[in-house]
Amino acid sequence: LRFISVNGHRTELCSALDRGLQFGDGVFETMLCVDGVPLDFDEHWARLQQGCERLGIAYPEVRSEVLASVRDCGVQRSVAKLTVTRGVSERGYRSPSGIQPSWVLMVSDAPTHPTQDTGRGVRVKMCSTRVSIEDPRLVGVKHLNRLPQVLARAEWQDEYHEGLVSDPEGFVVEGCSSNLFVVSGNALITPDLSRAGVWGIVRRKVLTHAALAGISCEVKRLERADLERADEVFLTNSVFGIVPVASIEHRSYRIGPVTRRLLAELCTGTYF
Amino acid sequence: LRFISVNGHRTELCSALDRGLQFGDGVFETMLCVDGVPLDFDEHWARLQQGCERLGIAYPEVRSEVLASVRDCGVQRSVAKLTVTRGVSERGYRSPSGIQPSWVLMVSDAPTHPTQDTGRGVRVKMCSTRVSIEDPRLVGVKHLNRLPQVLARAEWQDEYHEGLVSDPEGFVVEGCSSNLFVVSGNALITPDLSRAGVWGIVRRKVLTHAALAGISCEVKRLERADLERADEVFLTNSVFGIVPVASIEHRSYRIGPVTRRLLAELCTGTYF
Numbered sequence: 001l002r003f004i005s006v007n008g009h010r011t012e013l014c015s016a017l018d019r020g021l022q023f024g025d026g027v028f029e030t031m032l033c034v035d036g037v038p039l040d041f042d043e044h045w046a047r048l049q050q051g052c053e054r055l056g057i058a059y060p061e062v063r064s065e066v067l068a069s070v071r072d073c074g075v076q077r078s079v080a081k082l083t084v085t086r087g088v089s090e091r092g093y094r095s096p097s098g099i100q101p102s103w104v105l106m107v108s109d110a111p112t113h114p115t116q117d118t119g120r121g122v123r124v125k126m127c128s129t130r131v132s133i134e135d136p137r138l139v140g141v142k143h144l145n146r147l148p149q150v151l152a153r154a155e156w157q158d159e160y161h162e163g164l165v166s167d168p169e170g171f172v173v174e175g176c177s178s179n180l181f182v183v184s185g186n187a188l189i190t191p192d193l194s195r196a197g198v199w200g201i202v203r204r205k206v207l208t209h210a211a212l213a214g215i216s217c218e219v220k221r222l223e224r225a226d227l228e229r230a231d232e233v234f235l236t237n238s239v240f241g242i243v244p245v246a247s248i249e250h251r252s253y254r255i256g257p258v259t260r261r262l263l264a265e266l267c268t269g270t271y272f
Numbered sequence: 273l274r275f276i277s278v279n280g281h282r283t284e285l286c287s288a289l290d291r292g293l294q295f296g297d298g299v300f301e302t303m304l305c306v307d308g309v310p311l312d313f314d315e316h317w318a319r320l321q322q323g324c325e326r327l328g329i330a331y332p333e334v335r336s337e338v339l340a341s342v343r344d345c346g347v348q349r350s351v352a353k354l355t356v357t358r359g360v361s362e363r364g365y366r367s368p369s370g371i372q373p374s375w376v377l378m379v380s381d382a383p384t385h386p387t388q389d390t391g392r393g394v395r396v397k398m399c400s401t402r403v404s405i406e407d408p409r410l411v412g413v414k415h416l417n418r419l420p421q422v423l424a425r426a427e428w429q430d431e432y433h434e435g436l437v438s439d440p441e442g443f444v445v446e447g448c449s450s451n452l453f454v455v456s457g458n459a460l461i462t463p464d465l466s467r468a469g470v471w472g473i474v475r476r477k478v479l480t481h482a483a484l485a486g487i488s489c490e491v492k493r494l495e496r497a498d499l500e501r502a503d504e505v506f507l508t509n510s511v512f513g514i515v516p517v518a519s520i521e522h523r524s525y526r527i528g529p530v531t532r533r534l535l536a537e538l539c540t541g542t543y544f
Contacts, residue, residue, distance in 0.1 A: 001362055006288050014293065016278050016286040016376045022355065023418035024296025030363070055419070056426055081363050083294065086422075090273055091302070091353050091380055093418065093425035093448060104288045108363055132404035133440050135420055145417035146295035146365065147327070148407055150358075153365035154328055168405050168467065176365060195440065 003073050003107040008065055018102055019086045023093065024144035026085030026102075027051035032110055032239050032271060033078045036071035039270060040238070043201045048084060051141040052101075057086045060101045069105055077110035079239055083144070113240050113272035114161050121246030121255050122161030124235075126224075127152040127176065130168045133195045140199035152176045162235055164227075164248065167196045172222040175235050178243065179203035180222070183232035183258040188217035202236035202266075209266055215258065232256035241271030275345050275379040280337055290374055291358045295365065296416035298357030298374075299323035304382055304511050304543060305350045308343035311542060312510070315473045320356060323413040324373075329358045332373050341377055349382035351511055355416070385512050385544035386433050393518030393527050394433030396507075398496075399424040399448065402440045403468045412471035424448045434507055436499075436520065439468045444494040447507050450515065451475035452494070455504035455530045460489035474508035474538075481538055487530065504528035513543030 006014045019025035029048050031038035038044060045063060052059035070080050083106075087099040114122050129152035138145070152165050153176050162175040173191050174180055179200040182189040188210055193199055210217045227233065233245035233253050242263050244255040278286045291297035301320050303310035310316060317335060324331035342352045355378075359371040386394050401424035410417070424437050425448050434447040445463050446452055451472040454461040460482055465471055482489045499505065505517035505525050514535050516527040 001289075004288065012287050012289060013285040014288040015284050016276065016355075017273075017284060017378075018293060019422070020293040021286065021290060021357070021376070022300075022416070023422050024416055025419060025422050028294075055423070079363065083288075085293070091351065091378060093421045095422070095426065104293070106289075106363060129409070130407040132406045132410075134404045135402040135423065135440070137401070137423060138404075138419055143419055144294070144296055145419045147297060147410055147415055147417045149365045150291070150295050150297050150367070151327070151407065151409060154367060168407070 001106060001108050002075055002078060003069065003105070005069060005105045007102055008062065014102060014104065015088045017088045017090060019089055019095070020083065020102065020144055024146070025055070026057065026083060026144045027055065027142055028081060028083040028144060029142065030079060030081045030238055033070050033080050034270065035076060036074065038070060038080055040201050040205070041067070044238070047142065047201065048082065051143065052084060054137050054141055055086070055143065057084065058101055059084055060103050062103055066105055070107060073107045075107065075109060078107050079110050081106045085144070111239065114243055116272055121244035121253065123159065124245050124248045125156050125160040125163040126249050127155045127163040127165050129155060129165055131165045131173050131196045133167050139195060140193055140197065142198050149176050161243065172224065172227065173197045178235040178237040181206060181234050181236065182222070182226055182230040183256060184230055186215065186258065188215060188258065189222065189226060190217065190219055191222040192219050200236055201238050202241055205266060206236055206242070206262060209262065213265070227251065232259045234259045241267035273378060273380050274347055274350060275341065275377070277341060277377045279374055280334065286374060286376065287360045289360045289362065291361055291367070292355065292374065292416055296418070297327070298329065298355060298416045299327065299414055300353060300355040300416060301414065302351060302353045302510055305342050305352050305379070306542065307348060308346065310342060310352055312473050313339070316510070319414065319473065320354065323415065324356060326409050326413055327358070327415065329356065330373055331356055332375050334375055338377055342379060345379045347379065347381060350379050351382050353378045357416070383511065386515055388544055393516035393525065395431065396447070396517050396520045397428050397432040397435040398521050399427050399435040399437050401427060401437055403437045403445050405439055405467045411467060412465055412469065414470050421448050433515070444496065444499065445469045450507040450509040453478060453506050453508065454494070454498055454502040455528060456502055458487065458530065460487055460530065461494065461498060462489065462491055463494040464491050472508055473510050474513055477538060478508055478514070478534060481534065485537070499523065504531045506531045513539035
């Protein structure tokens with residue numbers, strides 16, 4: 001950890017009465033920072049605000065403070081994680097009027113992109129942990145209720161790069177900390193996230209870019225059979241951009257032309 | 273707040289890297305304490321341990337410390353809330369090996385039982401917020417992923433005592449901070465909690481007592497129509513025991529013989 005601040009103060013300490021701790025009552029953003037500047041910062045900031053609005057949290061006006069802190073760390077490639085909670089209150093779900101949000105900023109060194117050294121895609125596990133089917137106001141929000149991801153991540157150690165999670169009905173939703181794309185022929189398919197999942201920034205970038213580039217993309221309830229049938233598979237998240245998948249359990253995939261094109265047009269020179 | 277400790281130290285401060293704050297990665301118990309002793313403490317402690325085991329958290333051996341702290345508060349009627357998290361770690365869902373759990377104990381004055389002054393049942397709202405359909409390992413556990421309850425509780429102020437929440441498919445699951453029982457004829461009905469909900473201590477006491485007392489009880493997926501058809505309705509939780517319901521939205525209920533019997537046999541002289 002290079003840096004941590006709580007409500008703008010250089011401390012690791014916060015109140016144990018924070019509703020983030022009591023209820024997971026908050027949201028967070030994780031951003032790759034290059035030369036002290038978070039990639040896609042406007043998009044991350046907009047999602048943070050939208051998440052706060054959905055939960056009824058008064059988001060803090062700390063945009064420039066966050067940017068200054070990340071810049072002042074002086075790390076060439078870092079990951080900044082910003083957490084915003086509803087604030088501090090006593091026992092009980094009811095939120096007192098006038099509660100002030102809390103925010104925590106952490107900056108750590110960025111990990112290396114998983115394909116950088118090997119040039120190969122990554123190994124992916126099918127997790128047995130199910131992600132929740134949520135209230136429409138919670139679906140998509142990068143909120144702090146992340147126990148399904150914690151349980152899923154505990155299903156493997158270093159033998160996989162990522163694990164895929166399904167919802168309780170068995171539809172494949174996403175990776176533990178990434179979104180999922182499948183290439184079938186020349187078309188993209190990505191899971192419908194209207195009942196479960198996180199609406200990733202890079203997922204949206206890929207969807208927008210595909211539309212502009214004339215690559216058709218279907219958003220649908222994804223089944224295990226869609227993974228079997230796929231020609232290429234890749235993952236997206238804000239730390240790595242696009243990550244090509246070499247295998248899901250025993251099924252292997254090549255890094256095909258669609259993945260290579262999107263890597264070149266969206267990621268090369270920024271995420272790695 | 274009468275008392276707060278973090279990991280046994282008299283402080284309100286904890287680490288902002290605690291996984292309770294980062295992911296809601298923990299469990300909690302709320303207990304009514306009378307003359308310095310938590311009611312049903314063995315049951316609460318067993319549930320805490322079981323929740324930790326389900327999440328793979330090494331629960332802390334602080335049973336006697338918790339009991340001593342509650343006793344030393346010297347409050348005649350208090351509510352103790354014990355939170356246990358997986359502990360402190362840096363960014364990322366993966367939990368480092370050897371991580372030590374954190375625990376937070378809070379004690380505050382107990383609220384008055386809602387029927388005590390009026391002798392009447394309480395008003396209940398039907399919330400629009402949906403509780404999550406969860407992974408089987410998470411269902412029932414009193415874990416810290418409580419955003420649905422936070423959103424549901426924000427749907428009313430003081431005009432209701434409690435709000436009922438349904439799952440995304442529309443089945444009625446529980447109250448925001450209580451379990452739900454319906455009386456139909458002489459039989460009890462309570463929602464099936466195999467896909468969503470918290471397995472309450474008093475709910476289980478009522479089910480056990482009903483079985484011993486020859487009161488039949490059906491556990492099933494509860495529909496709105498079951499509430500319309502009901503003769504009596506009551507709520508259970510660990511702070512109030514049993515709370516008779518006077519109305520759900522515009523439908524009124526009397527405090528009938530089954531509710532009165534269970535109040536007398538399970539609650540009078542302990543919860544109020």
